[in-house]
Amino acid sequence: MSDFDVDLFVIGAGSAGVRASRVAAEHGARVAVAEEYRFGGTCVIRGCVPKKLMVYASGFSEMIEDAAGYGWDLGPARFDWPRFKAAKDREIARLEGIYQGVLSRAEAQVFRERATVVDPHRVRLASGREISAAHILIAVGGAPFVPDIPGAELAVTSNDMFELEALPRRAIVVGGGYVACEFAGILNGLGVEVTQLYRGERILRGFDDDVRLHVEEAMRARGIDIWTGTDLAALARPGNGAIAVTLDRGGEIETDLVLCATGRRPTTAGLGLESLGVGVSKKGHVVVDEWSQTAVPSIYAAGDVTGRAELTPIAIREGQAFAETVFGGLAVKPEHVLIPTAVFTQPEVGTVGLTEAEARARAPVEIYRATFRPMLNILAGRDERMLMKLVVGEGRKVLGCHIVGHGAGEMIQLAAVAIRMGATKEDFDRTIAVHPTAAEELVTMRTPVGAPVASPAMAPERTPAA
Numbered sequence: 001m002s003d004f005d006v007d008l009f010v011i012g013a014g015s016a017g018v019r020a021s022r023v024a025a026e027h028g029a030r031v032a033v034a035e036e037y038r039f040g041g042t043c044v045i046r047g048c049v050p051k052k053l054m055v056y057a058s059g060f061s062e063m064i065e066d067a068a069g070y071g072w073d074l075g076p077a078r079f080d081w082p083r084f085k086a087a088k089d090r091e092i093a094r095l096e097g098i099y100q101g102v103l104s105r106a107e108a109q110v111f112r113e114r115a116t117v118v119d120p121h122r123v124r125l126a127s128g129r130e131i132s133a134a135h136i137l138i139a140v141g142g143a144p145f146v147p148d149i150p151g152a153e154l155a156v157t158s159n160d161m162f163e164l165e166a167l168p169r170r171a172i173v174v175g176g177g178y179v180a181c182e183f184a185g186i187l188n189g190l191g192v193e194v195t196q197l198y199r200g201e202r203i204l205r206g207f208d209d210d211v212r213l214h215v216e217e218a219m220r221a222r223g224i225d226i227w228t229g230t231d232l233a234a235l236a237r238p239g240n241g242a243i244a245v246t247l248d249r250g251g252e253i254e255t256d257l258v259l260c261a262t263g264r265r266p267t268t269a270g271l272g273l274e275s276l277g278v279g280v281s282k283k284g285h286v287v288v289d290e291w292s293q294t295a296v297p298s299i300y301a302a303g304d305v306t307g308r309a310e311l312t313p314i315a316i317r318e319g320q321a322f323a324e325t326v327f328g329g330l331a332v333k334p335e336h337v338l339i340p341t342a343v344f345t346q347p348e349v350g351t352v353g354l355t356e357a358e359a360r361a362r363a364p365v366e367i368y369r370a371t372f373r374p375m376l377n378i379l380a381g382r383d384e385r386m387l388m389k390l391v392v393g394e395g396r397k398v399l400g401c402h403i404v405g406h407g408a409g410e411m412i413q414l415a416a417v418a419i420r421m422g423a424t425k426e427d428f429d430r431t432i433a434v435h436p437t438a439a440e441e442l443v444t445m446r447t448p449v450g451a452p453v454a455s456p457a458m459a460p461e462r463t464p465a466a
């Protein structure tokens, strides 16, 4: 097929790399893959999947509490971290095997070592062996970091959270993004005393303001002590086994674990890209065009390393589009619009499209919002409310949908299909409600926020099917 050893050399066997390898092989490409850690990447090994298992594990404490209201007497419950960790590790090993299976069915040559790029058509493996390739795909992802403060080595990152030997009694979680909020909820649900420090005014920057407020209040009500406008200044080990945390605004707190969930950085350092003329941004992301191609025509990049949207389904789409375009003779661009996403906080967030603030900055909008106590919470004696919000723009088009509460991630997937198809508010209104569910609120909100309420039954704050 060509004078090169392989048609495609993929660096990184995560979501983007494995998908690209498989699809390229299906189109007849000879593929090689290098991975220095485990197969499956962040998502499978130390991200989405083990995190979601931890969310499930931590959610049982709420279910056990709520069960009493439904007539159950369960007696004292105890969580066994080592037992959970072993079960989780077995599942991750199983999934890693599936990823390896995909590569072996694609007849990819697999190198379990680090690879760097030597020239536009050559990579060098840690063993010193060099392999030539018609195309190179950089799919190395990213890694979490600890801010550069005195005592930084005493903090852990999300990578370490999956490997803890034991759960701490107290923990400080730093950050206000996806990872910080999700781990604050996980630890709290598992019985750890959690303090969350966030340097900004309100957690989940970038999400709809009603969502941010709703989640922050609900997390506080569940027992997470959230300190906004507060950051770490230094960490020290005073000698009693605990960690002393000095705050930027003065004061000190003692804890047993400090998790820095302060973001992720692309792992491009030392790959040899800059010297070849592959553009690398200030933050270290590989600069690509809409086809995932870098400034060096034979070198492409996909997934978190490009910083376009650090989400598994996006990495998969980017890997697929690259392979279909380069090896399948199709012209497929990965799209980065209307990306639905869930944050597995407790309560959970599901969101797609524009926030109210983003939409208002473009044109006038109508807002439909309902907050209500879902039926599940009533007998449980739980006060937590759900939030549903639709942002409606010109032509009555639904521009954004934001949900907080049980099942928000599942619901938003389906709402995203409708919104993607250009659904109007009338399409939502015409859709028959599924009763009794929480999701039915999405199709029964009749009165925009701020408009006169026509009848008590149409009030924006109500219980489902009231």
Ligand code: NDP
Pocket (backbone or CB within 6 Å): 144, 147, 174, 175, 176, 177, 178, 179, 180, 182, 198, 199, 200, 204, 205, 231, 232, 261, 262, 263, 264, 309, 310, 311, 341, 342, 343, 344
């Ligand atoms: P984010 O960028 O979402 O959040 C980082 C947080 O840390 C922000 O609150 C930021 O504050 C704060 N921060 C950054 N630097 C510092 C610092 N030096 N000192 C103190 N605070 C700091 O990163 P995450 O690691 O939470 O998530 C990374 C990406 O992974 C997400 O963007 C998301 O795309 C993906 N992800 C998706 C998940 C999902 O789909 N459920 C789950 C987990 C991750 P500020 O707001 O002020 O910038």
